[in-house]
Amino acid sequence: MKFYRASDRYSALQFSIFQAVTFLVSGYYVLSLDFSVMGLLPSEAFLHETREPLYRLWKTPAYAYLSGIFVYRYLPTLSVSVIAGLQYLTGFFSLLGLFGILPRLSAFVSFGVLLHLCSLYLMANNTLDASTTVLLLALFILCLAPTKSLYQFKKGKFCTGVGGGTWLYAFWFAFAFYYFVSGLNKVLDIGWNWPLLLRLDFFSEVAIEKSIFQNSWITHLALSKVLLSTRLSFAIGLVTLLAELAAPMILVRGKARNLIIVYFAVMHVMIYLSHGYGYLSYSLFDLLLLDFVTFQRARV
Amino acid sequence: MTKTAKKLLPPYTVLLLLTLLSVLLILSPFFITLPGIHHERGDLRKAHLIFRMNLLLIFLIFQKRICLFFKNLSEWRLKEDTKSRSKVIAFGWVLLVSFLFQLHIGIFHPGAPGWDYHLLRSGISPVPPPGESTASDVAKTDFQKALSQAPATYLEPGYLRGQMSFLHFKTGEVLPFNAGLLGISWPEYLLGDPTKEIKRGDLWEKILKHSLSHRRRGKKFLFPIGISYPGHLNYPEFNYPSYPDPELLTAISFWLVTVEIKPDGTVSVIKSQLRSRVEL
Numbered sequence: 001m002k003f004y005r006a007s008d009r010y011s012a013l014q015f016s017i018f019q020a021v022t023f024l025v026s027g028y029y030v031l032s033l034d035f036s037v038m039g040l041l042p043s044e045a046f047l048h049e050t051r052e053p054l055y056r057l058w059k060t061p062a063y064a065y066l067s068g069i070f071v072y073r074y075l076p077t078l079s080v081s082v083i084a085g086l087q088y089l090t091g092f093f094s095l096l097g098l099f100g101i102l103p104r105l106s107a108f109v110s111f112g113v114l115l116h117l118c119s120l121y122l123m124a125n126n127t128l129d130a131s132t133t134v135l136l137l138a139l140f141i142l143c144l145a146p147t148k149s150l151y152q153f154k155k156g157k158f159c160t161g162v163g164g165g166t167w168l169y170a171f172w173f174a175f176a177f178y179y180f181v182s183g184l185n186k187v188l189d190i191g192w193n194w195p196l197l198l199r200l201d202f203f204s205e206v207a208i209e210k211s212i213f214q215n216s217w218i219t220h221l222a223l224s225k226v227l228l229s230t231r232l233s234f235a236i237g238l239v240t241l242l243a244e245l246a247a248p249m250i251l252v253r254g255k256a257r258n259l260i261i262v263y264f265a266v267m268h269v270m271i272y273l274s275h276g277y278g279y280l281s282y283s284l285f286d287l288l289l290l291d292f293v294t295f296q297r298a299r300v
Numbered sequence: 301m302t303k304t305a306k307k308l309l310p311p312y313t314v315l316l317l318l319t320l321l322s323v324l325l326i327l328s329p330f331f332i333t334l335p336g337i338h339h340e341r342g343d344l345r346k347a348h349l350i351f352r353m354n355l356l357l358i359f360l361i362f363q364k365r366i367c368l369f370f371k372n373l374s375e376w377r378l379k380e381d382t383k384s385r386s387k388v389i390a391f392g393w394v395l396l397v398s399f400l401f402q403l404h405i406g407i408f409h410p411g412a413p414g415w416d417y418h419l420l421r422s423g424i425s426p427v428p429p430p431g432e433s434t435a436s437d438v439a440k441t442d443f444q445k446a447l448s449q450a451p452a453t454y455l456e457p458g459y460l461r462g463q464m465s466f467l468h469f470k471t472g473e474v475l476p477f478n479a480g481l482l483g484i485s486w487p488e489y490l491l492g493d494p495t496k497e498i499k500r501g502d503l504w505e506k507i508l509k510h511s512l513s514h515r516r517r518g519k520k521f522l523f524p525i526g527i528s529y530p531g532h533l534n535y536p537e538f539n540y541p542s543y544p545d546p547e548l549l550t551a552i553s554f555w556l557v558t559v560e561i562k563p564d565g566t567v568s569v570i571k572s573q574l575r576s577r578v579e580l
Contacts, residue, residue, distance in 0.1 A: 212561075
């Protein structure tokens with residue numbers, strides 16, 4: 001097994017790309033979506049479980065304490081204008097981080113506020129895409145990484161980051177683990193025959209039907225038409241399960257890893273087009289797993 | 301094993317901890333209720349219990365190989381970056397524990413159970429469903445205008461039933477909307493099921509007015525919708541910028557609508573049944 005042993009010079013380059021993309025996506029995300037509607041909900045909306053089965057998993061005491069949501073047992077929930085203000089604050093700090101101004105502070109503020117807003121949203125029995133979790137994970141990595149590893153604009157000078165490789169690989173590790181457990185869940189919950197049971201053709205047919213009434217999630221009609229094939233559904237299921245279970249290969253050198261990564265990136269775009277589920281961060285962060293270090297070496 | 305590696309991350313310590321954790325997890329279903337989902341294909345708790353037992357077995361059988369793996373892992377990056385060592389190890393443990401205990405910790409969650417859609421079935425039938433249309437102020441042309449014709453070319457002819465919802469304004473206009481305007485994922489759990497009975501009419505009013513005011517500017521928040529980050533659940537966008545002032549809202553209504561999909565690829569409304577209506 002050959003693990004990566006990139007020199008610090010190249011790791012730093014890759015970590016800088018990671019920093020820039022994370023802050024960019026964070027700002028883009030928080031200024032695009034409206035969390036302020038949560039300010040209209042009564043406090044009991046955040047405290048009672050109403051939707052099964054996922055919320056038994058999601059709304060755990062651990063999450064309530066880690067995200068700070070437990071305070072709403074004692075304090076009134078935030079108003080619309082305060083939540084909107086927090087969104088602008090996060091957007092502002094994300095922009096600072098992107099330009100290398102106070103990157104560590106920017107990471108802490110962006111991570112802390114965004115985690116709280118997302119938690120507020122989840123606690124009110126809503127759902128957020130798993131790629132939001134990945135964005136929070138990326139911001140968390142920036143919080144943990146040493147300040148010197150982040151590129152900075154300080155005293156009129158631009159300073160490139162030093163090191164950062166360990167934290168970049170920690171992100172890779174978490175990402176690989178995340179994909180792997182997705183595959184594992186399918187096996188544990190449904191069984192090894194999941195690809196055989198997967199019926200994307202059934203889903204696509206119903207999705208096309210529902211789109212007549214414009215009252216359900218969007219679907220790309222031509223793509224859904226292509227997916228009306230049982231064989232294709234099986235093939236997609238099989239490749240997806242294999243790729244997810246093989247996700248730990250992202251951590252080791254090999255030709256297959258870039259193929260797996262590109263498959264994941266494309267898969268999330270396809271899910272958006274066919275199901276209407278947005279996973280943009282996933283696709284963007286997937287591409288950050290690509291081995292820019294080796295690309296750089298090849299050019300040298 | 302090198303001295304450095306031993307110092308950095310003793311593999312046997314890791315193995316011992318993993319084994320202990322596995323034993324704890326095997327017992328956990330009896331005192332932790334978190335993973336207790338009763339899924340349609342069986343009890344997930346049972347599935348995870350079997351998985352944990354297998355995990356323990358793997359640890360016991362492949363002790364040496366697992367030790368070697370952790371040795372390689374510890375020598376990989378952590379040898380070069382000793383300052384980050386403890387943080388990275390703690391980070392890895394947090395991920396593992398959150399998965400095994402099925403915890404959502406903000407930066408990581410163990411994922412949803414697998415979906416396979418095998419129970420989904422087409423709703424098209426050769427005969428129209430029973431029931432008569434409800435008389436109301438929503439004209440047949442309002443329903444017809446709110447339908448999308450394009451999907452019909454991909455479908456077999458027949459009759460199909462679906463839900464539609466409308467905003468009623470003081471100006472007399474009746475215009476369609478969907479749950480995308482609410483900005484919350486499953487409004488029925490908080491606001492009542494529109495196909496049965498609506499709860500909290502005051503909340504519907506507040507949320508709709510709030511969101512419609514953003515949508516009339518072509519935005520969800522700051523960026524225009526066309527270039528916004530797509531949310532998790534994406535609904536079709538009606539032409540909200542052309543809608544009247546949200547303050548002019550007088551009522552919302554929810555309908556069960558039957559359409560006929562014709563062989564020429566067109567769709568027409570056959571009947572519409574009012575399911576619920578709230579005066580604001």
